[in-house]
Amino acid sequence: MSRAAGDSETAAAQARPGPAAGARRGRPRSTAVDSAIIEAVLRLIEDGVSIGELSMERIAREAGVGKATVYRRWSGKSALMLDVMRSLDAQSPALHGASVRDDLVALLEFLRRRGLAKRSSALMRTVVSHVQDQPELWAEYHDTVVRTRHEALLGVLRRGVESGEIRTDRDLETLADLFVGPMLARALLHEWKELPEGLAEDIVDTVLEGVRSRPQTAVG
Structure with missing residues (x-):
């Protein structure tokens, strides 16, 4: 074979599409x-x-x-x-931003419905019960799923503080725990307790009643 022909075949081979660098060989x-x-x-x-x-x-x-x-x-x-x-994870609810109360109810209703799902509850109870033996599993799930939802909740609470619906002298991390704690306790720790319709509204209204901004009384 002449050198020219060899060069031609080499160029043709280089022009043919091949697997991308690092691509996995074999069947998909x-x-x-x-x-x-x-x-x-x-x-x-x-x-x-x-x-x-x-x-x-x-x-x-x-x-x-x-x-x-x-x-x-x-x-x-x-x-x-x-x-x-992750396979049991569901899309978080859309928050419309018109009402802090409504957005808080939407977030807690999402947790309530997940708690009603037998598989989600069983899986999370199993993971929580073995969290000390599998700390890296919980940490990665927290970083990829839980943190996103927590930040969404904090965002709603910050908006409530800015709009005057929530007092400014309360720690938002503590408030977040007060909102989600009762729902998570029933779903994960006390699975025999019911998660009735209206529970999300009841929790939100109870907590908001305690942290709602109060009109200042004029000093006469």
Whole structure:
């Protein structure tokens, strides 16, 4: 082969599209398999299996796949559990901004409905009960999911302070705990307690009554 012909073939090869740098070779990852594995974890948790009792082998058997299939997708149990928790995450409610009270009710109603979902409650109770054994799992979930919702709540409270609906002499972090604490306690710690309709409104109105700005009395 002449040098010119060789150069021509080299240029043609370089012009052909190839995998991007760092691209994974092989067949595309199956979303159906991903879902089957996550579904298997949820079933095991619903059946009362703790995080400590879960193993990648047991998860693979429950999902009907090989252990290698699970490890190709997740490096370990913590990484898998994080995706399981995210799979139950729902879109936060839209906050319209017209009323601080209405936005607070929307945020708490979102928590109430999540608490009514058996899987969400079972999963979170399991994670909380093992948080000391799996601190990195909770920390990553907190940083990627919980923090966003907490900041949304603080934003509403700041708006309430600016509009004069909430007193300026109260710590907003403490106020945030007062609003969400009763709902989380029922959903996670006292699951036998009901989460009736109207609970979000009742919590919001009770807390707001205590922190609402008071008209100053003129000194005569």
